[in-house]
Amino acid sequence: MTKIIVVEDSPTQALRLKLILEREGLEVSVAPNGREGEAMVSQQPPDAVVLDLNLPDIDGFEVCRALKASPDTASIPIVMLTIKDRAGDTLAGLDAGADAYIPKDDYAEFNLIQVLRDLSVLS
Amino acid sequence: MANRKTFHVLNQFDVVQVRQWARQMAREMGFGLTDQTRIATAVSEMARQVLGGQRSGQVLFSTVRAGTRWGMECTCLGDESLMTVTDRPRGQILGGVERLVDEFEVDPGDGVEVAVVMRKWL
Numbered sequence: 548m549t550k551i552i553v554v555e556d557s558p559t560q561a562l563r564l565k566l567i568l569e570r571e572g573l574e575v576s577v578a579p580n581g582r583e584g585e586a587m588v589s590q591q592p593p594d595a596v597v598l599d600l601n602l603p604d605i606d607g608f609e610v611c612r613a614l615k616a617s618p619d620t621a622s623i624p625i626v627m628l629t630i631k632d633r634a635g636d637t638l639a640g641l642d643a644g645a646d647a648y649i650p651k652d653d654y655a656e657f658n659l660i661q662v663l664r665d666l667s668v669l670s
Numbered sequence: 671m672a673n674r675k676t677f678h679v680l681n682q683f684d685v686v687q688v689r690q691w692a693r694q695m696a697r698e699m700g701f702g703l704t705d706q707t708r709i710a711t712a713v714s715e716m717a718r719q720v721l722g723g724q725r726s727g728q729v730l731f732s733t734v735r736a737g738t739r740w741g742m743e744c745t746c747l748g749d750e751s752l753m754t755v756t757d758r759p760r761g762q763i764l765g766g767v768e769r770l771v772d773e774f775e776v777d778p779g780d781g782v783e784v785a786v787v788m789r790k791w792l
Contacts (some may be wrong), residue, residue, distance in 0.1 A: 634769075637707060
């Protein structure tokens with residue numbers, strides 16, 4: 548089964564994402580902060596990571612850079628899903644190595660599913 | 671999806687609609703994921719600026735062609751407040767919005783209606 552790790556500190560948003568992605572047939576694990584997210588991805592590499600940026604310990608940019616810098620996790624697609632939707636944040640996300648960057652707006656769920664399909668994570 | 675589309679930007683909801691249209695149009699044209707992100711963000715930033723003016727403005731989308739190259743063009747029409755935002759050194763416009771596209775042009779027009787044209791090529 549295709550596996551996703553969601554790095555999201557909001558329990559409500561994490562649960563919502565988990566339900567949405569499980570409905571698409573994915574196996575979903577949730578990390579509530581950046582360090583746990585990094586560790587989870589390193590120990591059990593998923594098929595993709597959905598990454599929030601506003602995390603309680605280290606920000607999502609740092610998590611992304613760390614994962615992309617490691618040979619064991621560099622090839623795992625990372626989709627940033629965040630309330631930060633300004634040009635500076637997007638550029639920072641792409642510079643950190645994100646494969647996609649989705650603002651948390653009314654279309655977030657739709658765009659996330661579409662991106663996962665385009666990444667061939669979802670059929 | 672139509673290759674020409676005009677949005678009137680009257681509120682934040684319109685900004686979100688414009689951003690989503692830009693993402694979808696870019697995807698359907700064949701832009702990759704990171705370029706879809708760049709285009710959607712650039713359009714969103716400029717639509718916000720259009721909204722922030724004294725008068726409502728518009729965002730127009732079209733496909734463009736130069737020889738064998740195809741691209742996506744977005745024209746943002748606003749009032750003179752758009753000039754004060756764009757009249758900055760490269761890299762300092764709205765957090766770097768011009769870095770998100772291949773071409774970024776400002777047409778001050780008659781000073782009442784200002785056009786910012788952005789293009790991204792496949």
